[in-house]
Amino acid sequence: MPWSRGMTTTTHFRSCPLCEATCGVAITVEGDRVTSVRGDDDDPFSKGYICPKGTALADLHDDADRLKRPVVREGDSWREIGWDEAFDLVASKLKAVRAQYGKHAIAIYQGNPTAHNLGLLTYGQLLLRTLGTKNAYSATSLDQLPHMLAALMMFGNQLLMPVPDIDRSDLFICLGANPLASNGSIMTAPDVKSRLKAIRDRGGKVIVLDPRRTETAEKADQHLFIRPGTDAALLLSMINVLFAENLVTLGRLPANGLDELRRVATQWTPERASRVTGVTTDDIRGLARALATTKRAVLYGRIGVCTQAFGGLAAWLCYTINALTGHLDEVGGLMFTTPAVDPLPLAAMLGYDGGFDRYRSRVSQKPEFGGELPVSVLAEEIETPGQGQIRALITSAGNPVLSAPGGPRLEKAFAGLDFMVSIDPYINETTRLANVILPPTSALERSHYDAALNAFAVRNVAKYSPPLFERAADARHDWEICLALWTRLGTPRLLGPASWLVQRLLGKLGPEPIIDLALRTGPHRLSLAKLRAAPHGLDLGPLEPRLPKRLGTKDKKLELAPEVYLRDLARLEQLSAPASGLVLIGRRHLRSNNSWMHNSERLVKGPPRCTLMIHPDDATARSLVDGGTARIATPTGAITLPVEVTDTIMPGVVSIPHGWGHGRKGVKLRVAAEHAGESVNDILDPAQIDQLSGTSALTGQHVEVSRA
Ligand SMILES: Nc1nc2c(c(=O)[nH]1)N[C@H]1C(S)=C(S)[C@@H](COP(=O)(O)OP(=O)(O)OC[C@H]3O[C@@H](n4cnc5c(=O)[nH]c(N)nc54)[C@H](O)[C@@H]3O)O[C@H]1N2
Ligand SMILES: Nc1nc2c(c(=O)[nH]1)N[C@H]1C(S)=C(S)[C@@H](COP(=O)(O)OP(=O)(O)OC[C@H]3O[C@@H](n4cnc5c(=O)[nH]c(N)nc54)[C@H](O)[C@@H]3O)O[C@H]1N2
Ligand code: SF4
Ligand SMILES: [Mo]
Numbered sequence: 001m002p003w004s005r006g007m008t009t010t011t012h013f014r015s016c017p018l019c020e021a022t023c024g025v026a027i028t029v030e031g032d033r034v035t036s037v038r039g040d041d042d043d044p045f046s047k048g049y050i051c052p053k054g055t056a057l058a059d060l061h062d063d064a065d066r067l068k069r070p071v072v073r074e075g076d077s078w079r080e081i082g083w084d085e086a087f088d089l090v091a092s093k094l095k096a097v098r099a100q101y102g103k104h105a106i107a108i109y110q111g112n113p114t115a116h117n118l119g120l121l122t123y124g125q126l127l128l129r130t131l132g133t134k135n136a137y138s139a140t141s142l143d144q145l146p147h148m149l150a151a152l153m154m155f156g157n158q159l160l161m162p163v164p165d166i167d168r169s170d171l172f173i174c175l176g177a178n179p180l181a182s183n184g185s186i187m188t189a190p191d192v193k194s195r196l197k198a199i200r201d202r203g204g205k206v207i208v209l210d211p212r213r214t215e216t217a218e219k220a221d222q223h224l225f226i227r228p229g230t231d232a233a234l235l236l237s238m239i240n241v242l243f244a245e246n247l248v249t250l251g252r253l254p255a256n257g258l259d260e261l262r263r264v265a266t267q268w269t270p271e272r273a274s275r276v277t278g279v280t281t282d283d284i285r286g287l288a289r290a291l292a293t294t295k296r297a298v299l300y301g302r303i304g305v306c307t308q309a310f311g312g313l314a315a316w317l318c319y320t321i322n323a324l325t326g327h328l329d330e331v332g333g334l335m336f337t338t339p340a341v342d343p344l345p346l347a348a349m350l351g352y353d354g355g356f357d358r359y360r361s362r363v364s365q366k367p368e369f370g371g372e373l374p375v376s377v378l379a380e381e382i383e384t385p386g387q388g389q390i391r392a393l394i395t396s397a398g399n400p401v402l403s404a405p406g407g408p409r410l411e412k413a414f415a416g417l418d419f420m421v422s423i424d425p426y427i428n429e430t431t432r433l434a435n436v437i438l439p440p441t442s443a444l445e446r447s448h449y450d451a452a453l454n455a456f457a458v459r460n461v462a463k464y465s466p467p468l469f470e471r472a473a474d475a476r477h478d479w480e481i482c483l484a485l486w487t488r489l490g491t492p493r494l495l496g497p498a499s500w501l502v503q504r505l506l507g508k509l510g511p512e513p514i515i516d517l518a519l520r521t522g523p524h525r526l527s528l529a530k531l532r533a534a535p536h537g538l539d540l541g542p543l544e545p546r547l548p549k550r551l552g553t554k555d556k557k558l559e560l561a562p563e564v565y566l567r568d569l570a571r572l573e574q575l576s577a578p579a580s581g582l583v584l585i586g587r588r589h590l591r592s593n594n595s596w597m598h599n600s601e602r603l604v605k606g607p608p609r610c611t612l613m614i615h616p617d618d619a620t621a622r623s624l625v626d627g628g629t630a631r632i633a634t635p636t637g638a639i640t641l642p643v644e645v646t647d648t649i650m651p652g653v654v655s656i657p658h659g660w661g662h663g664r665k666g667v668k669l670r671v672a673a674e675h676a677g678e679s680v681n682d683i684l685d686p687a688q689i690d691q692l693s694g695t696s697a698l699t700g701q702h703v704e705v706s707r708a
Contacts, residue, residue, distance in 0.1 A: 046190035091488035111398020119479030146315035156552025170204035176304020229700030237273030257561030296332025374694030463537030610677025
C-alpha cells in the first residue's frame, strides 16, 4: 500500500513465537505494513536480543504463498472454497470414515508450532484429543519424548521437565545440544550466547560434548568429541566414578533407587565407556569430579541425547546424574519452574495426564506415550489392512513428510488415504497430499501467550501479546478452525444437554479467558489485565526449589532407578567400539527452523546450507573434495548433496541438516523451491528407534558416502 496522509508509524511490543527463546520484539508498523522488527530492549528477559528469524516474522505475514482461505484439491490443482463449505466437507468425510471404520481409523499428527500457538494448545487439544483415536502422533516422538518419559518415571509427571539454571551456574556441561544455533530447547533462554559468556566471565566453565565442534563448542572452555549414540555409556561411567570416589551427594531430596544405580554403574567403568564413546578415561573422570565438586553446576542434555537408539536411557541418566551430584532442584543446577500459567492442571483437564505403554500400536506393538504412538509406525498403520487401519488423517502444524524418517514412504501412504485434511498456512511437502487445507491467520493477526514455553524458562516470566493486525473478516484463527470442526464432528455430544451452551460460549470466548483464569489461579496471581499493562513482559524472578512438593510420585520421593530403565540396560550391552564406516548426525542453523521457514528470501540467501559435512580423512578416503558432490545412501534411499570438508566434525561421522527437500512436485513455496536441498529423512530408516521409548533414532544411523 502506498504511503498516504494520515498513515502513522507505531511500534508494538510482542514476543516472537518462532522458537523456544520467546524473545521480545519491537515491531514498527506503517499503515498495514511492517517496516521493521527489532529486539525489544525493555523486555526484561531477552533485553533486546533477537535472531535473524525474528526479523522474518514480517516475511511470513506478507508471504504471497501463504494461504488465506480454505482450498480443496481437485487432481493436481486447488480451488478456494468458503469456510462453512470447507468445515462441512471435512466433517462429513471424517464422520463417514468414523461411521464405517471406527474412531481409530482417523489419525492425527500435531507438529512443532503447536507449542508456540495458544489456539492450538487450547482448542486444538480440545478437538484432537477428544476424537478418541489411538492413532495420535506428533513431533514429540521425533524430539523430547525421552525427557518426558524420564520426567514421568522419576518425578511423576511428564510435563515436569527440569531446566538448567544457567544464569547462576558455574559449570555448564552441554551434551547433545547446540543452543547457539537452536537458541535453546527445554531451556527457554533468549540470548544463550551472552548467558554462556557470563558463566565464563564469572570464572565458571562451559564444556560441550558433541560429535561436531559446534557454534556452542567454539565458545566453550572445552569441547570433547563423543561418538553418536553413546551418551548412556558416558553417563553410566561418570556415575561409576561418582560411586567409586565417594562423590555422591543427594542433598535434601528423598529418593529411591540409589543402590540399584550403584549396582548397574559398576558394569560401566571409564575404561569400557572410553572405548565406546571415544572420550578418554581422564576426561570421563574429570567430568564426573567437576560436576560433583562445583557447588553450582549442571549437566544439560538435549536433542542429541534423545533422538538416538539409547535415547530413553540417556535422558534418564542426564537427570539422574544431576540428582546424584546434588544439583537437582538447587540454585545453579537443574531446576523446576514456577510458571504464571501452570500447565500441569490444564493438561490433566485436557486428558493429557501422562502414561506410558498403556497400549501398543496395532502392527508392530510399539508403546504408547502420553496418549500418542510413535511417528515411526505411522506409515505401517496406514499401509497394513485390517481392523483399526488408518483411513483418514488430520495434520495440524506439522510437516511429517520432511520431518519424519521414511518421508517417501509416508507420502505414498498419505496419497492412498480415503481423506486427509491439513490445518496449515502452506501447500508444502505434506499438505499438498491433503484433500482440504484449512489455513489459519498469521502470528501477527492473533494473540499470544507462551503457555507451554514459560514452563521451561530459566527465569519465571510472563508476557501477553495482543494481535498486531486485525484479522480479515474471512480469515480464521487456529482455535476457530478447531472449534468449528470439534462442533461439527459431534464430539460435544459427550457434554450432554449443556453442549449447545458450551459451544456458543467457547465460540464467543477464544483462548484469552482460559489464560486469564489460569493466570489468576496460578502461583503468581496474575491476570491478563496486569499483563496488558506491562507490554514488555514481566520478570517474576529466578527459579526456586520446588521439590519434593511438586513431585507427582506416590511417595513424594525421586525415583532414581525406575524399572523400565533397569530392564533396558541389557540392550546397552550391544554397544561396542565402532565398526568401520560412517554414521550420520543432523545439525541446525540459526537462519532455519525445521522445515517451514525456507520461503523467506532473507533467511535462505547465501551459500547452500543443505550440505554434507565430512572430516578431511573420510573425504580423502572417498575421493571427495570440498565443493564437490556426494551420494549418501542407506538401505532406505539415497540423496546427492554438496560436500563441505571440515575438521569440525569427528572422524567417522557426517552431518546433514533436516527440513530440506522442497523440490517435490506440487509444493507451492516459490522461494524454498529455489533453495530446495534434499531431505535427510528420505534416507533415514523409520524402523531405527529407541526400542524403549519409540523415539526415532535420527542420529547415529549408518550411511554409505561416495563420490557422485
Ligand atoms: N532428521 C531429522 N529430523 C527431524 C529433526 C532432526 O533433528 N533431524 N528434528 C525433529 C524435531 S525436534 C521436530 S520438533 C520436528 C518438527 O516436525 P514438524 O512439526 O512435523 O515440522 P515443522 O517443520 O515444524 O512444520 C511445521 C508446520 O506447521 C505449519 N505452521 C507454522 N505455523 C503454524 C501455525 O501457526 N498454525 C498452523 N496450523 N500451522 C503452522 C508450517 O507451515 C509447517 O507445515 O522435526 C523433527 N525431524
Ligand atoms: N535455528 C533453529 N532453531 C531451532 C530449530 C531449528 O530447526 N533451527 N528447531 C527447534 C527445535 S524443534 C528443537 S527440538 C530445538 C533443538 O535444540 P538443540 O537440542 O540445541 O538441537 P541441535 O541444534 O540440533 O543440537 C543437537 C546437537 O547434538 C549433537 N549430536 C548429534 N548426535 C549426538 C549424540 O549421539 N550425542 C551427543 N552428545 N550429541 C549429538 C549434534 O551434533 C548437535 O550439535 O531447536 C529449536 N530451535
Ligand atoms: S531466537 Fe527464537 S524467539 Fe528469538 S527472535 Fe529468534 S526465532 Fe524468535
Ligand atoms: Mo523439536
